[in-house]
Amino acid sequence: MEQFLADEHATLALGAALANVCPAQLCVIHLEGELGAGKTTLTRGFLQALGHKGKVKSPTYTLVEHYELAGRPLFHFDLYRLSDPGELEFLGLDDYLQQNAICLIEWAQRGSEYLPEPDVLVQLEYRDHARLATISPRSQRGEEICEQLHI
Ligand SMILES: Nc1ncnc2c1ncn2[C@@H]1O[C@H](COP(=O)(O)OP(=O)(O)O)[C@@H](O)[C@H]1O
Ligand SMILES: [Mg+2]
Secondary structure (H helix, E strand, O other), X not given: OEEEEOOHXXXXXXXXXXXXOOOOOOEEEEEEOOOOOOHHHHHHHHHHHOOOOOXXXXXXXXXXXXXXXXXXXXXXXXXXXXXXXXXXXXXXXXXXXXXXXXXXXXOHHHOHXXXXXXXXXXXXXXXXXXXXXXEEEOOHHHHXXXXXXXX
């Protein structure tokens, strides 16, 4: 489905809406779009909806930032600086893919086959000064998430 995001608040609200329908099991969301498209902004809305207060660091150099929110682990990846997908082997990805974890992954395409398949893919594009989001389910769980999404 497509959603026009008129301003930053709309991007934050989409992140919050996704957070609110994330099931209790492992949930993987890939965020695609060029620099400045709003991937980190959407993540901020997602984290805040789960109770995060304060800043959201872009894990550009660390590749991943870990949060504990609403009693479950959340991992925010930003793979922009990943030069070789093989580097992900050293990150111990299996540790992140726990039963009830949420993984939000910016620049997932740079991780290629080392990353888990997404449940939901969110593509963000520029529309003049605003953005357009295309939200696509990529698994059975993703279908359920998208059905429940009220935006
Ligand atoms: N729907 C929107 N319309 C206009 N500006 C937006 C929208 N969503 C986010 N922004 C702005 O665009 C920039 C996006 O930056 P960021 O979220 O860091 O992008 P990315 O992580 O994709 O590189 C921020 O300055 C943010 O305020
Ligand atoms: Mg970003």
